[in-house]
Ligand SMILES: Nc1ncnc2c1ncn2[C@@H]1O[C@H](COP(=O)(O)OP(=O)(O)OP(=O)(O)O)[C@@H](O)[C@H]1O
């Protein structure tokens with residue numbers, strides 16, 4: 527990319543001048559995002575020159591700048607004209623994932639009003655359905671052998687399928703033909719000692735799939751339309767239940783799979799009382815949106831937390847409330863250890879500049895450092911940091927330089943949970959020493 531950019535632009539652009547934006551599905555966990563960052567750093571991108579953006583946000587940001595004429599069908603709908611308080615769903619339908627988020631227009635920006643949901647039923651589910659068809663006809667052994675031994679032909683077959691998959695619509699009536707590599711046909715007929723046409727005639731596909739010699743399989747469109755069934759209903763169902771709870775004005779469809787006329791038709795006919803907005807080039811909307819986001823991340827004002835976050839701490843021991851096994855003796859007296867001190871709660875809305883501040887004190891006079899451990903939890907009200915669903919995500923040690931046996935020496939902790947990745951800053955009041963850390967979700 528550096529070569530490409532420098533060939534085209536006068537002067538040289540150094541890597542210092544580039545901010546990289548990597549987009550990830552909003553349903554990704556904190557750990558998955560960290561994995562992406564570490565991979566990027568291995569690929570020589572400096573961590574401070576890297577921003578992780580959420581794909582539905584990038585798409586939304588881009589479409590807020592889009593005119594009506596750049597949407598499929600040229601309907602008079604444009605996200606850019608939506609007034610404040612308008613809510614809409616962003617449906618990012620990709621190959622692997624379907625990512626569903628609800629955004630609301632606010633002055634000069636957007637906010638997330640429902641945490642992302644979705645799952646692994648994107649466009650490749652249609653491919654899997656076609657693979658099931660192939661193994662039904664040829665048998666799994668022969669299919670695998672063909673893939674292994676004639677990989678190039680196998681790729682050709684899938685390339686042809688991909689092209690045909692894109693052309694399918696709900697009202698298609700013409701038959702569809704797929705070129706089956708001769709090597710596969712020969713392999714099948716030799717091993718099975720049976721004509722392919724005879725085999726097909728004995729399966730449940732007999733009525734809808736024909737093979738008249740040569741290398742073409744001819745399909746009734748219904749066979750192809752059926753390949754989309756599962757993936758489409760898995761996409762439509764969560765949209766339906768979401769719309770029972772929240773009244774939205776539109777559904778914004780982005781991602782490659784959103785270009786599928788099958789999916790478009792299903793969404794439009796199921797949700798007739800909302801506007802369905804599909805930008806032209808739905809598959810590159812996220813990429814282009816990431817560019818806008820990189821320049822103005824402040825466009826996103828609020829996010830919904832996917833986890834509960836807090837810090838491990840000890841508190842004065844209360845018999846009957848606290849677990850006896852957590853009792854520890856300190857210079858402050860009897861304390862209950864491993865308590866989850868909640869800062870923010872799963873499902874809570876946090877604005878971008880919102881910080882959570884807390885102050886820590888040493889437990890013992892001879893302590894030379896304070897140790898902070900940050901936890902994430904799946905539950906809304908965790909009691910202890912070692913209970914099920916809690917994960918240690920970051921640790922910071924603050925050295926108490928020239929420690930003076932002062933039990934009231936304060937260490938201030940300030941954290942941001944609203945960013946696409948979380949950050950924490952620790953200040954030792956006495957020495958003024960400041961430390962920042964990122965969390966570690968990968969363990
Ligand atoms: N016109 C079309 N009709 C049907 N499917 C299409 C069409 N165009 C693209 N696709 C499908 O969209 C998928 C790729 O979409 P996209 O590029 O958004 O995925 P991705 O972002 O790489 O995946 P993910 O979001 O899961 O990480 C593929 O399954 C492809 O077959």
Ligand SMILES: [Mg+2]
Nearest residue numbers: 581620621781
């Ligand atoms: Mg995607």
